[in-house]
Amino acid sequence: MKFYNNTKIPDEILQPLLAKAGRAVHTKTTETIVQVNSARSGSVSGKAYAYWWAKGFRGLPKGKKIKTDGGMFSITLPRFGCTPEDSLRIATRFFNVACHEWVHIRDFQEEKKRPYARVLPWAERGESGRRANWKNRPEEQRAEFACADAKLRGKDENWAYEEIMALAIALDEARK
Numbered sequence: 001m002k003f004y005n006n007t008k009i010p011d012e013i014l015q016p017l018l019a020k021a022g023r024a025v026h027t028k029t030t031e032t033i034v035q036v037n038s039a040r041s042g043s044v045s046g047k048a049y050a051y052w053w054a055k056g057f058r059g060l061p062k063g064k065k066i067k068t069d070g071g072m073f074s075i076t077l078p079r080f081g082c083t084p085e086d087s088l089r090i091a092t093r094f095f096n097v098a099c100h101e102w103v104h105i106r107d108f109q110e111e112k113k114r115p116y117a118r119v120l121p122w123a124e125r126g127e128s129g130r131r132a133n134w135k136n137r138p139e140e141q142r143a144e145f146a147c148a149d150a151k152l153r154g155k156d157e158n159w160a161y162e163e164i165m166a167l168a169i170a171l172d173e174a175r176k
């Protein structure tokens with residue numbers, strides 16, 4: 001993982017959590033750019049891009065071209081939770097959103113292996129020039145299914161309880 005942390009939460013807390021999310025959905029994480037940004041609102045959101053190099057993104061080192069295999073994603077993290085329960089909610093959501101973005105990266109990596117043929121179904125722009133509703137897009141459905149599946153398996157396997165709890169505690173500390 002090419003990790004860029006733009007928050008006050010230590011790398012040692014965020015990185016293992018993000019790596020575990022990638023493993024949960026079977027994505028090769030080594031060369032992917034992951035940036036974590038501080039959110040002004042209380043919500044966690046993510047966005048994945050199918051780029052093979054990145055430059056000029058807010059939150060990445062300025063003027064530097066960074067190579068990436070499998071693209072990049074950014075994810076936002078609120079600065080603190082308002083209550084201990086809220087901190088836990090944010091930490092859990094952070095893990096879930098990370099799983100979701102990793103599935104997009106996995107799809108990008110899959111497509112990159114076969115540059116001349118699309119292997120997976122993707123939302124196309126219709127005649128109106130607009131794509132299907134977010135939740136009806138094949139790539140979003142794949143991500144949601146893969147995360148739900150990982151969650152089911154996670155019940156008996158090694159889910160990220162410890163890592164999520166470590167983040168929840170750090171978010172709760174940040175409030176005080």
Ligand SMILES: [Zn+2]
Pocket residue numbers: 100104139140143
């Ligand atoms: Zn998505």
